[in-house]
Amino acid sequence: MSYIGRFAPSPTGPLHAGSLVAALASWLDARAHGGQWLVRMEDVDTPRITAGADAHILNQLRTLGMRPDADGPVQWQSTRTALYQDALTHLAHSGLLYACDCSRQTIASALARAGTLPSRHAAAVYPGTCRHRLPARPINTSACAVRINTQASATICWQDRGLGAQQQALANEVGDFVLRRADGVWAYQLAVVVDDADQGVTHVVRGADLIDNTARQQFLQANLGLKPLIYLHTPLVFADDGQKLSKQNGAAALDLSDPLTCLCTAATALGLPAPSDDRRQHLSDPYALLQTWIPAWSAKWMCH
Ligand code: GLU
Numbered sequence: 581m582s583y584i585g586r587f588a589p590s591p592t593g594p595l596h597a598g599s600l601v602a603a604l605a606s607w608l609d610a611r612a613h614g615g616q617w618l619v620r621m622e623d624v625d626t627p628r629i630t631a632g633a634d635a636h637i638l639n640q641l642r643t644l645g646m647r648p649d650a651d652g653p654v655q656w657q658s659t660r661t662a663l664y665q666d667a668l669t670h671l672a673h674s675g676l677l678y679a680c681d682c683s684r685q686t687i688a689s690a691l692a693r694a695g696t697l698p699s700r701h702a703a704a705v706y707p708g709t710c711r712h713r714l715p716a717r718p719i720n721t722s723a724c725a726v727r728i729n730t731q732a733s734a735t736i737c738w739q740d741r742g743l744g745a746q747q748q749a750l751a752n753e754v755g756d757f758v759l760r761r762a763d764g765v766w767a768y769q770l771a772v773v774v775d776d777a778d779q780g781v782t783h784v785v786r787g788a789d790l791i792d793n794t795a796r797q798q799f800l801q802a803n804l805g806l807k808p809l810i811y812l813h814t815p816l817v818f819a820d821d822g823q824k825l826s827k828q829n830g831a832a833a834l835d836l837s838d839p840l841t842c843l844c845t846a847a848t849a850l851g852l853p854a855p856s857d858d859r860r861q862h863l864s865d866p867y868a869l870l871q872t873w874i875p876a877w878s879a880k881w882m883c884h
Pocket residue numbers: 587588589590622772785786790
């Protein structure tokens with residue numbers, strides 16, 4: 581089987597303990613399959629990007645012994661807008677897209693009127709206010725978001741290698757979602773699907789916090805005529821206070837003065853054995869340490 585996997589960080593800051601777990605899992609899965617490992621900088625959401633974070637992340641990965649494969653150079657999403665536009669045009673020709681000028685407030689009011697306002701932490705399901713504009717072609721209305729109609733979609737079901745059988749009914753649980761925001765920023769859902777296909781990615785390995793996006797991505801793959809991917813969502817890493825480790829929660833940058841310890845902490849989060857102190861002393865560098873986990877990774881995940 582030819583395997584292409586990827587690590588796709590958003591350069592909003594340096595890697596932290598949580599994102600290192602995702603990087604390590606995707607690296608190990610690619611190596612265990614004898615496949616390729618690509619790195620893609622997901623920098624479409626320009627207001628959230630931190631200058632220099634991309635170079636910082638690549639440097640951190642190098643220090644940790646994880647180098648992207650030479651025949652898959654690092655890609656930056658910000659250079660790939662023509663591909664996203666092509667995909668949008670394709671979907672517009674299928675009559676699935678419409679322009680939406682609802683503000684957050686309009687959406688909240690419509691949901692309140694319908695009695696379907698979500699609880700504080702749940703995501704709002706778009707009430708379909710602008711769907712009457714279907715099919716709108718061409719979609720080039722500035723100052724409008726572009727949404728995709730999910731109303732006719734069947735429940736999306738898939739087998740996750742990590743979390744088992746999954747399903748999501750997009751129409752009821754997510755609603756018509758945005759592919760391009762009113763400020764012109766491409767949505768993660770569209771960019772990730774287009775890039776995975778363009779780069780020939782076969783397997784996605786990422787943190788379980790992203791699993792809620794998978795059905796939307798599979799819906800887009802199907803409507804763009806792209807091959808389905810194989811997914812593995814790995815357990816999240818929590819800080820001592822029980823909060824998910826993320827940049828938003830102030831997770832500290834990795835202390836790369838001791839790369840072996842950073843890698844051991846990430847490996848432990850993935851249920852991999854830490855090398856004995858004796859063995860560790862004989863490991864010359866991070867790459868040598870990484871190699872030691874490939875058999876344990878294979879034994880744990882390759883049958884899935
Ligand atoms: N860029 C996303 C993030 O950093 C990950 C996307 C993905 O792996 O599909 O959370």
